[in-house]
Amino acid sequence: MPSVQDARPHALSLHSLRGKITLGYTAVAAIILVASLFFVGELRTLEARVVLGQRATDLFNTTLEIRRFERNYFLHHQAADRAENSRYIALAQKMLRENRSDFAAMAGQQRLQQLRERLDAYARQMAALAQADPRQLDAMEPQVRPLGQAVVAIAEDMAGTERRQIQSTLASFRTLLLGVILSMTLLIVVIGRALSQRVVKPLKEMESSVAALSANYRETLSAPSNDREILSITAAFNHMLQELDRRQKSLMRSERMVSLGTMLSGVAHELNNPLSNISTSCQILLEEVGDSDTAAQQRYLQQIDQQTERARSIVRSLLDFSRERAFRKEAVVLRPLVAQTVGFVRCEISAKSVVQLDIPDDLSVAADAQRLQQVFVNLIRNAMEGLGPQGRIEVSAQRVQASEPPAGTALGQGCGFKGAMVEIRVADNGPGIAPDILPRIFDPFFTTKDVGHGMGLGLFVVYEIVDEHGGCIAVQSTPGQGATFIIRLPLAAADTPKGAR
Ligand SMILES: Nc1ncnc2c1ncn2[C@@H]1O[C@H](COP(=O)(O)OP(=O)(O)O)[C@@H](O)[C@H]1O
């Protein structure tokens, strides 16, 4: 089988399903990556804020310790409390020194300066207390306390501000997260839709056109998109259809050869009659040579001429049947065609069986005579094959006004046709067809006969031909009481009668 498309791996392009899917996938991955990077950045900011908040809280706690030991000192006048107080003051001063820029960013340069000045002033006051007389301590307390309170207030304010900052950062982070999730979802939905438009839609279209094709495989499939994969599937499919068509033609050919085989003995038989008539006439003529009865001689010669023509016509129709040629519809007078066909296949019928024709002389159909003859050969042969000794085959035809398809399994383009048609019935009183196989008898290769006795193509070919004519075929059967095949064909245009040969 010739390669339909180049099988080398192609560079990713937007003219391929793979390209489109990869693009969509990459876009989604990029969106997720960007969003993740963004959130990592935001988390780091938040982390830094929490560290700052911790520092502000530490500073605030230290100032509270300073005040605690200050109060203890004024209450109990213990040197140890004052020592702890100054240790915490030194700690707070160290914190302020080491994290100057952080605190400045947090509370502003001015407020930080203010805190540092107050703390320094407070430290000086507390240092002065060391030299003071313990009895004066109570008197000095009101000078120290406001400074201490101011330091705690500023530190508390700073810690509070930072806490609020963290809260608002968290709040905006939440809003952002929600927004990003929403827009990501939206983007993914949009990309998904675009992908499904570009990827799933052509596939779906392809599916439905393939389904439509399976009903009529003579057409070719047209690619629903320009994607490489779709194009190559379409090309492969069309190639397959061509191949199928080619093989089917060859099957039909061999089917016809089988029919020809059946007909040959009939033809020989048919030829025998005119030939023996000719021979008899010749003998009489020979015996009477020299007689003066010219009228009688003329009669015998005429008979010879007629019988020769009859023999010729038989040979011609056999040749016609065997020759392959294009479908050609013409007005075919039905009765002579059926009569001749019956004559050809009759040899196979047992002597006691009867074939009866009930066809008006003037009934014609628009058909290809050769193919129509094939239909009758196949149907009559099938009927004969099942007949018992009292077999009976009846071929009848009449004009009908079609309004719905014939009852039974009906197949073919013309089954929905409403109006005047020719209805042909081929009925037998053979064994009939079991209901479970009835729907399958028109399938190619379906046969109930032994190997070597049937290819299972006869009815398939019949269906093909009827369908080709725009007709309809149906079968009705009661097992044990025979089968009836009903064919409806378009009427011939009345002004082009041309008898079957
Ligand atoms: N007139 C009939 N009576 C009973 N069975 C029939 C008749 N015509 C067809 N069949 C059934 O349909 C099958 C398919 O017929 P056909 O397509 O002509 O293939 P084949 O004759 O090679 O088996 C036959 O095997 C037979 O079972």
Ligand SMILES: [Mg+2]
């Ligand atoms: Mg058959």
